[in-house]
Amino acid sequence: MTTPSEAEPPRDCPICPRLVAYRAENRARNPGWWNGPAPSWGDPDARLLVVGLAPGRTGANRTGRPFTGDHAGVLLYETLLKSGFAQGAYDARPDDGLALIDCMITNAVRCAPPANKPLPQEEAACRPFLAARIAALPRLRAIVTLGEVSRRNVLRALGARASAARSGHGQTVDVGGIRLFSSYHCSRLNTNTGRLTPAMFEAVFAAVRAHLDAAASDRDDEAACAGTRARA
Numbered sequence: 001m002t003t004p005s006e007a008e009p010p011r012d013c014p015i016c017p018r019l020v021a022y023r024a025e026n027r028a029r030n031p032g033w034w035n036g037p038a039p040s041w042g043d044p045d046a047r048l049l050v051v052g053l054a055p056g057r058t059g060a061n062r063t064g065r066p067f068t069g070d071h072a073g074v075l076l077y078e079t080l081l082k083s084g085f086a087q088g089a090y091d092a093r094p095d096d097g098l099a100l101i102d103c104m105i106t107n108a109v110r111c112a113p114p115a116n117k118p119l120p121q122e123e124a125a126c127r128p129f130l131a132a133r134i135a136a137l138p139r140l141r142a143i144v145t146l147g148e149v150s151r152r153n154v155l156r157a158l159g160a161r162a163s164a165a166r167s168g169h170g171q172t173v174d175v176g177g178i179r180l181f182s183s184y185h186c187s188r189l190n191t192n193t194g195r196l197t198p199a200m201f202e203a204v205f206a207a208v209r210a211h212l213d214a215a216a217s218d219r220d221d222e223a224a225c226a227g228t229r230a231r232a
């Protein structure tokens, strides 16, 4: 089992020179911002992991909590609240009191990239942290990937080929006992153009909920059978 510390890069991770330079530039301009790898956030016993692309410059790079403070977080947290994976109220601040339930959020690339576009070598460099994050969740049964960068990095982090699953919103594939649910990213571009609607996004999390409920029911049935056999 991977330890959580292997799953989280240090605040001054030096591995990607371009992103380190961008971090330094942001730190010089806005010293009160987080300006570091955005840590994963949520329940360490979660059965659901949501994987985004990378911190937004004025979102998690500013606040230090994934999807907090920029446009993408509004739909994500509204949807998590509706589907029972969060409680409280989202107010775009790390101290808003929001809590995730049975859910954790992370990013495929932990540092904010210029123009929200990480380079392939930056995806590869950060992937060990993603793989360790996944491995450190002992009850993990479902991953929602937000966008293509997330989808291909999650597949590779699980030891599968990026072509192992069809791309596109609503696609699913099982890899090593974990079901991947692909979603379009809840970015401003996708939501403003109607490529991703709230209903489409909610349907993904409803499918996750149904999958987790079915998995729990199967385990209850197995436990009941084992109990019956033990008493026989």
Ligand code: SF4
Binding pocket: 009, 013, 014, 015, 016, 019, 020, 037, 109, 110, 111, 122, 125, 126, 129
């Ligand atoms: S993107 Fe990942 S590997 Fe690259 S510097 Fe940031 S934390 Fe380190």
